[in-house]
Amino acid sequence: MNRPNPKVGIVSLGCAKALVDSERILTRLRAEGYEISATYDGADVVIVNTCGFLDSARAESLEAIGEAIAENGRVIVTGCLGGDQEAIRAAHPSVLAISGPHQYQSVVEAVHGAVAPPHDPWESLVPAAGLHLTPSHYAYLKISEGCNNACSFCIIPDIRGRLESRPIADVLGEAERLAESGVRELLVISQDTGAYGVDLRHQAQDWRGQSRRTHMTDLAKALGELGIWVRMHYVYPYPHVDELIPLMAEGTILPYLDIPFQHASPRVLRSMRRPADHEKLLDRIAGWRRDCPDLAIRSTFIVGSPGETEEDFEFLLDWMEEAKLDRVGCFKYENVKGAAANALPDHVDEDIKEERHQRFTEAARRIADERAAAKVGSVIVAIIDEVDEEGAIGRSAADSPEVDGAVFLNGETELSPGDIVAVEIDAAEDYDLWGHPVGPPS
Numbered sequence: 001m002n003r004p005n006p007k008v009g010i011v012s013l014g015c016a017k018a019l020v021d022s023e024r025i026l027t028r029l030r031a032e033g034y035e036i037s038a039t040y041d042g043a044d045v046v047i048v049n050t051c052g053f054l055d056s057a058r059a060e061s062l063e064a065i066g067e068a069i070a071e072n073g074r075v076i077v078t079g080c081l082g083g084d085q086e087a088i089r090a091a092h093p094s095v096l097a098i099s100g101p102h103q104y105q106s107v108v109e110a111v112h113g114a115v116a117p118p119h120d121p122w123e124s125l126v127p128a129a130g131l132h133l134t135p136s137h138y139a140y141l142k143i144s145e146g147c148n149n150a151c152s153f154c155i156i157p158d159i160r161g162r163l164e165s166r167p168i169a170d171v172l173g174e175a176e177r178l179a180e181s182g183v184r185e186l187l188v189i190s191q192d193t194g195a196y197g198v199d200l201r202h203q204a205q206d207w208r209g210q211s212r213r214t215h216m217t218d219l220a221k222a223l224g225e226l227g228i229w230v231r232m233h234y235v236y237p238y239p240h241v242d243e244l245i246p247l248m249a250e251g252t253i254l255p256y257l258d259i260p261f262q263h264a265s266p267r268v269l270r271s272m273r274r275p276a277d278h279e280k281l282l283d284r285i286a287g288w289r290r291d292c293p294d295l296a297i298r299s300t301f302i303v304g305s306p307g308e309t310e311e312d313f314e315f316l317l318d319w320m321e322e323a324k325l326d327r328v329g330c331f332k333y334e335n336v337k338g339a340a341a342n343a344l345p346d347h348v349d350e351d352i353k354e355e356r357h358q359r360f361t362e363a364a365r366r367i368a369d370e371r372a373a374a375k376v377g378s379v380i381v382a383i384i385d386e387v388d389e390e391g392a393i394g395r396s397a398a399d400s401p402e403v404d405g406a407v408f409l410n411g412e413t414e415l416s417p418g419d420i421v422a423v424e425i426d427a428a429e430d431y432d433l434w435g436h437p438v439g440p441p442s
Contacts (some may be wrong), residue, residue: 005033007035007116008034009043010046011049011064011159011439012081013048013050013064014050014051017190021079025078025107026090028104033118034111034118036310041071045112045114047078047107047111048076050081052080052083053155058087060079061081063090063094074330076095076097076114078351080100082099090418096110096114124138134401136181137185137418139144139185140187140189141188141223143165143188144196145191148195148199149192153272163199165196168212168214172212175223176226184418185383186229186230187401188219188223188231189233189234190234193235194216197413198347215240216244220247221247229383229420231256232244232254234260246291249291255397257288257297257407261299264315264319265306265311265315265316268312282319282323296327297326298328299327302331302332303332303356303357304332304348304352304356305344306346306347313356313360330364333353365430372429372431378425379423380425381420382395382407382420382421383418384421384441387417388413390411392408394421394423400422406433407433408432408433420441420442422438424438
């Protein structure tokens, strides 16, 4: 009698880098014949891939573990919080196994221990591009693990280790398989994309008959040869970032830069152990936009860091007025277990953090609204994410999934996810656009 294949459920928390870890775990398990369950009660075991960057994220992860235990009972924990086994065991002593981030083999072995793998080789086939938790038309491409920076508010190097870049031939091979499988947009991610290849001394490898350095610029050029959208995330403003701008201007990669500036006040940046030359950054941003007028810049900022004064915060608002960034996220400072910033003097009161967060968010929204309004009457290109009975929802080159704005095409029900279409913009508000197609999808 044939027995049903065991099923594994997964809860993936945190950033896109953790999502890629979840995809790799599922790909390994599916290759062994396990099936994937979308529900707790349909799973023989549940994996919870945790986040541990902020105290609030740690609390969310512990809550998710508790929910999985209550709903299923057989739970394996991995991810960033997995490095703190004592805290997990104290809250949830019944978890079956615990491992840290990107310890794929440990997770697979724990699943084997919980429910043995099937042995039918005909059930062990997976797509060449692997399994993905994103829609089929876009995928995250993780190019490295870890980080060599020592930001005072961050413990990523402690959790995920120092920079460990993937060889460029491996990255490009994965990208090519994704493109061949129908992916139309690649989102390049890491902890520090600009530092890609530093640990490998930018070793060159052959791909498609050409020598390519393990370097951000060579990677961007090569990915551009695949004929799909390429979006760069988590790019620190190193000098060689300037080399990306001509590639964006000529259409090799999308005119989109995700740069986590974090603040603008030199005093606060020094306490964060971050680069503090705000004027040079403004000059570079102006130069980038001069050379690539369509460039969209996304960033994240932290308000309420220890020692941040009202003067520092006003400096940040003034800098934002000059920089006029297109897409902005803002976080209120939180202590993180093990971070150097915890010991800094003059921590900011929570009510002041909240007030500054609201003011910053409103300033960023107003700037985004002005920049979006300037697009009314123009024609842009959008990739379609969703279609229902009311119309289609897509994203422009300035919009990354989940974190940025959307392009609404009301009444356009004949499009399909993954279509790329020219859109004339009729209206704009904050980060979102409304428009209508002016040609057939590609």
